[in-house]
Amino acid sequence: MNPTHRTGAIIKDLTLTQLSWASYLLFGVILFFWGVRLFTSDPEMLNRTFLDFIVQPGSVFMLILGLLSVSGFLTFLVKQGVTRRTYYTGVAVSGLLLTLALTAAGLLLHLLFRSLINGGEWLPPMGYEGLAAVPAIFAQMYLFYLMGWAIGGTFYRFGVVPGLVSIACSLALLMGLSYLIGTGNDLPSLLADRLDIRVSSDQGPVPLSISLPSLALVAVLLLALMRLMTRRIRIKIK
Numbered sequence: 001m002n003p004t005h006r007t008g009a010i011i012k013d014l015t016l017t018q019l020s021w022a023s024y025l026l027f028g029v030i031l032f033f034w035g036v037r038l039f040t041s042d043p044e045m046l047n048r049t050f051l052d053f054i055v056q057p058g059s060v061f062m063l064i065l066g067l068l069s070v071s072g073f074l075t076f077l078v079k080q081g082v083t084r085r086t087y088y089t090g091v092a093v094s095g096l097l098l099t100l101a102l103t104a105a106g107l108l109l110h111l112l113f114r115s116l117i118n119g120g121e122w123l124p125p126m127g128y129e130g131l132a133a134v135p136a137i138f139a140q141m142y143l144f145y146l147m148g149w150a151i152g153g154t155f156y157r158f159g160v161v162p163g164l165v166s167i168a169c170s171l172a173l174l175m176g177l178s179y180l181i182g183t184g185n186d187l188p189s190l191l192a193d194r195l196d197i198r199v200s201s202d203q204g205p206v207p208l209s210i211s212l213p214s215l216a217l218v219a220v221l222l223l224a225l226m227r228l229m230t231r232r233i234r235i236k237i238k
Contacts, residue, residue: 010082010090011097014073018065018098025061026105029054033113050110055137058102059144066095066148070156078235088230091149092223099142107134139215146222147173153229156236173218 033053036045069091077087147170155163 006082007086007089010077010086011093014090014094015097018094019101021065022061022098022102025057026054026102026109029057030109037117050113051106051134051137054102054106054110055140058106058137059141062095062099062102062141062145063148065098066145066150067152069095069149070152074156074230074233075235075237079237084230084233088227092226095145095149096142099138099145102141103134103138106137135212136215139212139219143177143215143219143222146219146226149226150222150229153226153233157229157233177215177218 029050033050036048036053040046073091074087077090078084082090151163151166151170154166
């Protein structure tokens with residue numbers, strides 16, 4: 001098979017597999033969203049949008065997928081004759097496509113549910129300016145995917161102690177990003193005050209022109225790290 005076609009096939013297979021898992025996540029979040037609206041009278045919970053509900057479980061889900069991308073996919077694919085380079089490209093691109101699909105689905109469901117709740121009014125409470133924060137949601141979930149991939153790769157290649165160090169480094173990275181984007185103690189989320197991103201109560205909002213390039217830079221660094229880590233990684237045959 002042509003290497004380009006092989007890479008495309010791996011990307012397609014990984015994306016479809018992970019999309020099937022993501023469908024269960026979306027179904028669960030939808031049930032929880034409407035369950036909250038039906039069975040709670042807490043104004044704070046009722047004022048939360050579907051995007052508020054999807055961003056944290058979506059990020060955790062992407063983190064778990066990243067962790068599984070080494071132990072779950074690497075050995076299997078290499079045993080099938082897939083090169084490490086093709087594996088790397090497949091995981092990186094399929095994660096990107098999955099994040100795009102999950103973000104798009106979350107946004108469309110958000111708009112649909114706001115329309116139903118507000119009697120046909122499609123404009124969500126934060127306004128279209130607030131929807132500019134959707135790229136931050138996308139960046140956050142993909143970043144969690146890459147961090148999970150890096151942690152899983154470190155455990156797989158270097159063992160337990162370096163793996164634990166990678167977890168500590170990831171937590172430090174989360175705290176740094178949390179400070180930059182202003183999420184307070186809510187580390188998994190890049191959103192604060194209904195998508196009004198702030199550094200702290202005495203500082204103004206951090207522009208997306210600063211936060212998004214910062215996230216993109218971290219993503220590029222993690223991708224470069226994973227390329228180095230997987231280039232000559234030994235495969236553990238079970």
